[in-house]
Amino acid sequence: MNPLELSRSGSAVDGISRREVLRLASAAAVVGSVSRNSFAQAATAGSAASDKAKAFPEKFLRGCATAAHQVEGNNTNSDYWTMEHLPGSMFKEPSGDACDHYHLYPQDISMLADLGFNTYRFSIEWARIEPEEGFFSNAELDHYKRMLATCHEHNLNTMLTYYHFSLPRWFAVKGGWQQEKAADLYARYCEKVTKHMGDMVGYASTMNEPDVPQLLDWLDLPGLPAGMSLTQAMQAGAANVRKQLNAPDFGDFFFGDPMKTRDGLLAAHAKAREAMKSVRPDMPVGFNLAMSDDQAAPEDRHLEEKRHAVYAPWLDAAKKCDYLGVQTYSRSVVGKKDLQPAKGVELTMTGMEFYPECVEHVVRYAAKETGVPIFVTENGIATEDDTRRVEYYQRAVAGLKRAIDDGVDVRGYVAWSLMDNFEWQSGFKPKFGLVAVDLKTQKRTIKPSAAILGNIARRNSL
Numbered sequence: 154m155n156p157l158e159l160s161r162s163g164s165a166v167d168g169i170s171r172r173e174v175l176r177l178a179s180a181a182a183v184v185g186s187v188s189r190n191s192f193a194q195a196a197t198a199g200s201a202a203s204d205k206a207k208a209f210p211e212k213f214l215r216g217c218a219t220a221a222h223q224v225e226g227n228n229t230n231s232d233y234w235t236m237e238h239l240p241g242s243m244f245k246e247p248s249g250d251a252c253d254h255y256h257l258y259p260q261d262i263s264m265l266a267d268l269g270f271n272t273y274r275f276s277i278e279w280a281r282i283e284p285e286e287g288f289f290s291n292a293e294l295d296h297y298k299r300m301l302a303t304c305h306e307h308n309l310n311t312m313l314t315y316y317h318f319s320l321p322r323w324f325a326v327k328g329g330w331q332q333e334k335a336a337d338l339y340a341r342y343c344e345k346v347t348k349h350m351g352d353m354v355g356y357a358s359t360m361n362e363p364d365v366p367q368l369l370d371w372l373d374l375p376g377l378p379a380g381m382s383l384t385q386a387m388q389a390g391a392a393n394v395r396k397q398l399n400a401p402d403f404g405d406f407f408f409g410d411p412m413k414t415r416d417g418l419l420a421a422h423a424k425a426r427e428a429m430k431s432v433r434p435d436m437p438v439g440f441n442l443a444m445s446d447d448q449a450a451p452e453d454r455h456l457e458e459k460r461h462a463v464y465a466p467w468l469d470a471a472k473k474c475d476y477l478g479v480q481t482y483s484r485s486v487v488g489k490k491d492l493q494p495a496k497g498v499e500l501t502m503t504g505m506e507f508y509p510e511c512v513e514h515v516v517r518y519a520a521k522e523t524g525v526p527i528f529v530t531e532n533g534i535a536t537e538d539d540t541r542r543v544e545y546y547q548r549a550v551a552g553l554k555r556a557i558d559d560g561v562d563v564r565g566y567v568a569w570s571l572m573d574n575f576e577w578q579s580g581f582k583p584k585f586g587l588v589a590v591d592l593k594t595q596k597r598t599i600k601p602s603a604a605i606l607g608n609i610a611r612r613n614s615l
């Protein structure tokens with residue numbers, strides 16, 4: 154029996170209490186497979202706690218993130234579910250039951266708290282709450298209210314994302330973010346949600362990574378037909394989906410005119426923020442921005458051009474927010490496009506350079522540009538070698554600490570992701586999780602990195 158496994162019911166296997174399992178996780182996990190270096194750091198946990206120089210600010214948020222469509226399973230009224238099931242779909246596999254977090258959230262949230270974290274960032278699914286235009290399901294609203302209540306029972310701070318990529322199918326069929334009424338429809342949903350559960354929300358986010366369509370356009374992707382930009386490829390993809398669905402206006406987050414989508418998202422963000430604030434003026438509202446650690450190539454410098462095209466409108470929008478969530482995974486060396494990672498550098502399962510210092514650099518830049526408090530709301534690595542995840546997180550939080558020591562106003566750090574999950578077009582292959590999930594049995598297995606990052610969280614210190 155592996156002492157680190159939790160059963161589907163959430164009770165530990167073979168009569169050991171979950172607390173005991175998690176205590177074992179903290180100690181035994183390290184012995185099994187982590188490098189000596191990590192073992193030494195974990196062993197000196199006690200002395201680190203007393204070392205003020207290594208401590209993060211009081212009330213620092215430390216958590217893990219998930220997104221509804223990636224973990225809940227059976228999100229059948231969403232645009233993603235539809236696209237995943239089209240003949241010749243560009244998705245490697247459908248999301249199916251995913252991690253069945255829709256039903257297993259009580260044990261997952263309790264596991265997150267037991268690991269030492271004090272914050273859970275998760276998203277609610279518009280396609281469940283408003284499965285048909287104008288019909289709001291109280292049962293689904295109550296479901297998410299129960300999730301928030303479960304977080305409170307475990308003394309967890311909550312970060313709630315109202316929209317994380319997947320949309321109700323009816324909204325996508327009408328043109329997604331490009332339709333005229335998009336902002337009003339979205340604000341109406343946000344108002345309903347805030348009325349229903351806003352009093353239980355710690356930090357609200359209007360949307361996750363609205364800049365991704367622009368960011369993708371800077372990638373120089375080897376798989377694209379010659380001369381075709383990613384935007385053009387996405388538009389071709391959209392045309393295909395429209396034909397198959399016999400829905401001439403179909404548009405989602407990725408499939409549409411990226412500039413029109415961006416305008417729609419900016420308007421929707423502003424209206425949603427207003428709607429949320431009108432219900433709960435004291436609720437901190439912000440959003441989550443995808444940010445690469447952009448570094449200028451020695452020649453052919455286009456760094457400022459990229460920043461202007463991708464981030465500028467959103468950094469402006471952030472100035473009116475209570476906070477900005479930044480999400481970063483690696484660096485990009487920016488020429489006319491983002492250059493391919495140099496030969497020989499270590500790559501993660503999603504083809505990114507192993508570069509944990511992106512966190513330090515991105516928080517410095519975002520804080521300087523916006524002047525609002527910064528939270529790292531996603532950071533992590535896709536790898537099957539958990540020792541690399543341990544090193545990644547140790548270097549990432551060390552860099553974050555350097556920035557904080559220099560006076561950068563960072564209020565929290567949230568890892569992506571609590572568990573291995575559905576990585577969109579790539580299916581379940583990339584492993585971003587601190588916890589492994591057996592997709593057949595839904596058994597969770599805590600990885601060493603979870604115990605180590607959880608210990609850092611518990612001590613609130615390096």
Ligand code: BGC
Pocket residue numbers: 220223361362443480503531569576585
């Ligand atoms: C997204 C997540 C995604 C993660 C890893 C972020 O851009 O918010 O949904 O799983 O990156 O690719």
